[in-house]
Amino acid sequence: MSKIGRKPIDLAGAKVTIKNNTVEYQGKVKSGTHILPEQLKAYVEADKLFIQKNDSGKHELSDREVNTLWGLHRALISNEIKGSQAPFERKLEINGLGFKAALAGQKITLTLGYTHKIDFELPQDVTLEIDKTGQKLTFKSSDKELVGFVTSQIRSFRPPEPYKGTGIKFADETITRKAGKTKSS
Template identity: 35%
Template sequence: MSRIGKKPVELPSGVSASVSGQTVEVTGPKGTQTFRATDDVTITVADNVISVTPRGTSKRALQQWGMSRTIVANMVFGVQQTFKKELEIQGVGYRAAVQGETLKLNLGYSHDVIFDIPKGITVTTPKPTEIIVEGHDLQQVGQVAANIRDWRRPEPYKGKGIRYKGEYIFAKEGKKK
């Protein structure tokens, strides 16, 4: 049984939801998001509460139950507030700057990395060594942050690279004479 799936998602004031078939549409002050659920779950809206129930007891139905409820809860949160991921850059000469709709990264390569910022995502650089990714879709915010991090992952010897804020990098010991 899914402990997450059992909990109903309450709609705060200013947020409305509608269900047509397997498609859920949530509208709020920051915009509209839609989600198409699989046929393994049933989604209903009643009295400002969205509830998700499984259609059967198969393993797949129970997996989809908790996942669908979590996606709907993230949509409700996303239409009223923003999700945020913070990245740190460590390394001599490594820096980032936002130029219009692109993020320019100097990461020790022979060329600058130009990263196009997708629509619906806001990237800011308060310092040259900090990147903040914000948006209303949790999945998209996480994916953009992961794509930026993939340009130069933190290496285990000196810790140089792009890391999530607060991420611990296990440092390896170098060569000994």
């Protein structure tokens, strides 16, 4: 039995309707659908959504594979319903002399110490807030996977280095610093 799959999903004000294997949800920010595989079924009870194994049909998957599908789809539906109520937020910090970001429309221009500036086009569903120094970036989206993907792509332009600590890092990330070369006597 899947430990994640059997946990109920709190709807917290979102409206959910279930038709066959399609879960339709509507929240304050976003609405959408999620299609469950034939091995799973969903039902709503007391303002909570439950996902269960569907034992009615024969399928070629093993019990272990069905359990992994169960946990995966429960987590995906949970993230979609949470994102429909309030957007997910991810913060980045830029450290370094002269390192900064600027936003023009849906395009970010990053100055990261290279000979050229880096332009990055934001997807439609992602919004960005930059503080006045240009070094603290806050990304928001109702899609958790998309926000994580965009922030990891931007971080990859200049990952933090361990000697000076310069580069782009997540706000909750800690950089283990290394000692530089010392003069021997």
